[in-house]
Amino acid sequence: MTAADRAKSAVKSGSKRLLERAGFHLVRSTTPSGGVDDFIPFEPTMRAARAAGLSVGDYIDEVMNGTPGATQSTVDELRALGVFAAAPDTVLEIGPGSGRYLERTLKECVPSRYEIYETAEPWADYLVVTFGVIAQPVTGFNLDATPDNSVDLVQAHKVFNTLTFLGACRYFFEMARVTRPGGRIVFDVMTETCLDPEAMRIWATKGGAGHDSFPAAMPRRTCVDLFTTLGFSLEAAFLAPLGVAFTEVLVFKRDA
Ligand SMILES: C[S@@+](CC[C@H](N)C(=O)[O-])C[C@H]1O[C@@H](n2cnc3c(N)ncnc32)[C@H](O)[C@@H]1O
Structure with a gap:
């Protein structure tokens, strides 16, 4: 062994x-x-x-997860897109968990404020102590402790495929509310881009049996149309590994 x-x-x-x-x-x-x-x-x-x-x-x-280098590859894509070169001064992350994206984000930029909304208290406490981030209270699928138009980069990784459709929807509206004009929203969802017949077969035969809520799918067009109506443009999209298959990372920029 x-x-x-x-x-x-x-x-x-x-x-x-x-x-x-x-x-x-x-x-x-x-x-x-x-x-x-x-x-x-x-x-x-x-x-x-x-x-x-x-x-x-x-x-x-x-x-x-059996996907060595997966976190870094997403961060590399975001760097190539200029997400960190924009020098976000305020970052907000939903569901950072162990902080694997958070830690790498802090190697790419130096925000003066990094807020997290994380339901798992031991991980939230660990991130506060280790990285000096601010853990906001989670009181539902909202970002109530964060003012409107106050965040340069809002991100969530591998979170929305673990939430219900309604939970994800509610967070989407909140993410749009707190993002500053010119700011970005980055998150991944398991869209139809990730669900060709072969991917369906892989999930059905090798993925997470016994876990009915995971992985949850979310239509791509639903996300794009929603954020467009909320004043954002889709800047980029790319696939990122998730266990036996993939999710799609969507990068939105709020119109200035
Ligand atoms: C699959 S994990 C992903 C963690 C981390 N982003 C990563 O990729 O390693 C989902 C995370 O979302 C958190 N979470 C679940 N429900 C949440 C909610 N309603 N609000 C904020 N975080 C939540 C979980 O505690 C967990 O840390």
Whole structure:
């Protein structure tokens, strides 16, 4: 058994008591298989990453998701698009989890304020202590603690394929509300671009059995039309790995 296998098995063997102490809301699943129901519990994941000799972000990419380099490849695409060259002074991230995108974002730009909305308290606390971000209260699918037109870059990665349609919709309106004119919104969704027949077969046969809410799909045109009516233009779109398949990252810019 490799170090990575041992680390993976350490995560799987984490007790329910430990998860509850870590503040995770667990939904019972008959066949846990690494889907959203048992998504990255804090303490076992940190331990397992240490045991594997990896950063927590690399551990999630390489061991938990089987997609080494996935986070960095998305950040590289965003850099090439000029998202960080715009020097965002305020960044807001929904559902940063372990902070694998957050940490890389902070290597690309130096915002004076980085707000997060994260339901998993142990991870939110860890991100506040480690990166000095501001954890805002999550009170539903809103960004109530953030003023209108106040954020240069709003992002969410691998979040909207774990939420219900309504949850994602509500967050979309809020993301538009808080973004400054000229600011950007970046998020990924599992659109029809990611769902050709072969991808459907892969999800059906290899993806997350027993996790009914994951992965959730979201029509691409729905997103584009919505943000267009809210005063944004689609600047770019690209595929990013998600477990056995892909999501589509959409980059919107608010009209100045
Ligand atoms: C699949 S994880 C992705 C985490 C991280 N962005 C990444 O890619 O590693 C989804 C994240 O969204 C968080 N989350 C779930 N519901 C949320 C909500 N209503 N508001 C904010 N975050 C939420 C979860 O706790 C988790 O950290």
